[in-house]
Amino acid sequence: MVAQQQDQPVEGRFDGIEHRFPVRVYFEDTDLSGVVYHANYLRYMERARSDMLRLAGIDQRAAQEAGEGTYAVSALAIRYRAPAKLDDALVVVTGLMQVRAASVDIHQRVMRGAQILSEAEVTAALVGVSGKPKRQPREWIEAFQRLVGQRDQEA
Amino acid sequence: MVAQQQDQPVEGRFDGIEHRFPVRVYFEDTDLSGVVYHANYLRYMERARSDMLRLAGIDQRAAQEAGEGTYAVSALAIRYRAPAKLDDALVVVTGLMQVRAASVDIHQRVMRGAQILSEAEVTAALVGVSGKPKRQPREWIEAFQRLVGQRDQEA
Amino acid sequence: MVAQQQDQPVEGRFDGIEHRFPVRVYFEDTDLSGVVYHANYLRYMERARSDMLRLAGIDQRAAQEAGEGTYAVSALAIRYRAPAKLDDALVVVTGLMQVRAASVDIHQRVMRGAQILSEAEVTAALVGVSGKPKRQPREWIEAFQRLVGQRDQEA
Amino acid sequence: MVAQQQDQPVEGRFDGIEHRFPVRVYFEDTDLSGVVYHANYLRYMERARSDMLRLAGIDQRAAQEAGEGTYAVSALAIRYRAPAKLDDALVVVTGLMQVRAASVDIHQRVMRGAQILSEAEVTAALVGVSGKPKRQPREWIEAFQRLVGQRDQEA
Numbered sequence: 177m178v179a180q181q182q183d184q185p186v187e188g189r190f191d192g193i194e195h196r197f198p199v200r201v202y203f204e205d206t207d208l209s210g211v212v213y214h215a216n217y218l219r220y221m222e223r224a225r226s227d228m229l230r231l232a233g234i235d236q237r238a239a240q241e242a243g244e245g246t247y248a249v250s251a252l253a254i255r256y257r258a259p260a261k262l263d264d265a266l267v268v269v270t271g272l273m274q275v276r277a278a279s280v281d282i283h284q285r286v287m288r289g290a291q292i293l294s295e296a297e298v299t300a301a302l303v304g305v306s307g308k309p310k311r312q313p314r315e316w317i318e319a320f321q322r323l324v325g326q327r328d329q330e331a
Numbered sequence: 332m333v334a335q336q337q338d339q340p341v342e343g344r345f346d347g348i349e350h351r352f353p354v355r356v357y358f359e360d361t362d363l364s365g366v367v368y369h370a371n372y373l374r375y376m377e378r379a380r381s382d383m384l385r386l387a388g389i390d391q392r393a394a395q396e397a398g399e400g401t402y403a404v405s406a407l408a409i410r411y412r413a414p415a416k417l418d419d420a421l422v423v424v425t426g427l428m429q430v431r432a433a434s435v436d437i438h439q440r441v442m443r444g445a446q447i448l449s450e451a452e453v454t455a456a457l458v459g460v461s462g463k464p465k466r467q468p469r470e471w472i473e474a475f476q477r478l479v480g481q482r483d484q485e486a
Numbered sequence: 487m488v489a490q491q492q493d494q495p496v497e498g499r500f501d502g503i504e505h506r507f508p509v510r511v512y513f514e515d516t517d518l519s520g521v522v523y524h525a526n527y528l529r530y531m532e533r534a535r536s537d538m539l540r541l542a543g544i545d546q547r548a549a550q551e552a553g554e555g556t557y558a559v560s561a562l563a564i565r566y567r568a569p570a571k572l573d574d575a576l577v578v579v580t581g582l583m584q585v586r587a588a589s590v591d592i593h594q595r596v597m598r599g600a601q602i603l604s605e606a607e608v609t610a611a612l613v614g615v616s617g618k619p620k621r622q623p624r625e626w627i628e629a630f631q632r633l634v635g636q637r638d639q640e641a
Numbered sequence: 642m643v644a645q646q647q648d649q650p651v652e653g654r655f656d657g658i659e660h661r662f663p664v665r666v667y668f669e670d671t672d673l674s675g676v677v678y679h680a681n682y683l684r685y686m687e688r689a690r691s692d693m694l695r696l697a698g699i700d701q702r703a704a705q706e707a708g709e710g711t712y713a714v715s716a717l718a719i720r721y722r723a724p725a726k727l728d729d730a731l732v733v734v735t736g737l738m739q740v741r742a743a744s745v746d747i748h749q750r751v752m753r754g755a756q757i758l759s760e761a762e763v764t765a766a767l768v769g770v771s772g773k774p775k776r777q778p779r780e781w782i783e784a785f786q787r788l789v790g791q792r793d794q795e796a
Binding site for chain 1: 337338351353357359382390391392395417418420421422
């Protein structure tokens with residue numbers, strides 16, 4: 177029903193095994209060079225990953241409050257190809273590349289229409305409250321594996 | 332058509348003379364106290380104002396690129412009543428209070444359901460490329476006056 | 487000794503009962519209008535308050551880790567008088583106005599030389615892990631009262 | 642004279658051919674996991690690069706205002722090894738790896754004492770107002786080459 181969807185924050189969606197998440201560019205995202213500040217693409221990508229987890233049934237807030245830890249980026253490589261500008265309607269496209277016991281490898285690209293503005297490979301690891309890496313719950317790994325269409329789990 | 336709306340960033344809407352704009356809380360918004368960092372409510376409110384301008388037919392990016400200036404906050408008073416948390420679905424409700432020649436007074440509140448988390452009064456002034464205040468274009472003032480339902484313009 | 491001060495982050499200092507804290511403007515702080523984004527003055531002011539607490543002997547991190555809570559801004563009113571630009575060397579001047587059992591009122595202004603760029607009145611309240619306001623430890627109140635030169639505590 | 646240095650923002654320094662820049666962690670830098678949000682290390686690194694340019698005699702603000710362009714990150718690869726926490730006193734250590742006609746390769750690491758918290762390789766390219774890459778001014782390249790101790794310029 178339309179009425180129920182009023183006032184709901186944006187949600188991404190899966191298109192096959194890729195997750196698509198829309199982002200609008202606001203003043204806060206730009207710097208004096210007139211385009212989006214380079215670090216802010218990492219914020220966009222993190223929003224998309226969080227949305228993908230939510231859609232996959234993984235509740236980060238509940239996990240964090242239950243002391244089960246949070247995902248932390250352990251490595252990230254990004255290329256900036258073209259700048260995004262104020263008011264641009266962007267889409268962050270996210271694909272899972274590999275699922276390991278304690279971490280996942282993710283590919284993300286920020287698109288404006290058919291143009292790739294930036295793309296990144298990100299490794300996110302589950303980290304316990306102690307700050308140490310920990311194994312992802314089995315049901316999370318299974319949710320990821322369904323996304324990645326991957327049959328063989330590498331430990 | 333649904334297909335056209337796919338991958339579109341969130342848009343607010345007018346409910347009578349109030350503008351409603353949904354916001355999701357992400358990791359980037361929180362601090363170590365576990366809730367949204369106080370300065371980030373100002374980012375939410377600015378997104379809502381920018382969306383309201385877009386819906387009212389005012390193109391901030393075109394104006395900025397044409398050298399016609401941008402809106403700058405000249406005064407802001409905010410009260411924080413309750414904290415927002417990761418994953419919260421919020422709505423920023425914005426109402427125009429008064430339209431002057433070179434500035435507007437705005438009331439904004441950040442809601443989670445029926446609860447007011449924070450509310451602010453904001454004065455935004457149009458500022459030219461020189462950094463000096465300037466008169467708002469007549470058609471912008473008229474657009475605001477339609478929103479505010481205000482008959483008498485104060486100069 | 488000079489050698490000991492190498493590689494130390496900036497520290498503020500007390501000049502009488504006012505605390506002075508230097509800030510440099512970087513790209514991250516600006517937006518496409520070419521000046522500092524309005525919400526970022528709140529970040530500068532918060533850095534100054536944290537530095538003032540440190541100099542006053544109040545260890546926010548230890549308090550937070552010990553579950554004693556953190557300060558949260560409960561109200562803030564700010565006026566923006568002139569914009570700050572990239573590379574500007576600013577000073578945040580902070581004065582305590584009033585100390586109450588569970589909160590303090592603070593006046594802050596962001597200066598560039600003798601010019602006031604923005605000024606704010608901020609109420610910061612101690613908040614426990616439950617999210618509820620709590621009384622400030624006696625030694626913190628005493629530290630504040632020394633700063634404010636205030637003899638009578640208002641509960 | 643000490644009096645002149647009062648109220649000055651922090652400045653980095655060269656230690657041989659490495660640039661060292663101190664950073665303090667504030668609330669704004671952390672997220673609810675209790676440590677510094679991953680994108681914020683990029684802000685620290687950008688502050689250090691800007692400071693290094695300033696010390697090398699390159700005035701980014703003058704260049705930007707004169708329409709000569711600004712540096713933009715074109716590629717960045719970062720590894721996160723250990724988290725930084727509130728109040729930590731960090732040092733960003735920056736070394737130039739290679740100077741090309743229109744870009745430079747830089748290595749940066751964020752240290753807490755002797756511990757590497759994160760390290761990155763960054764390519765920064767000079768970008769004109771049109772958004773196109775442009776050759777760096779000869780005197781900038783020479784300044785970089787003195788830093789890198791590199792004799793042969795690669796075009």
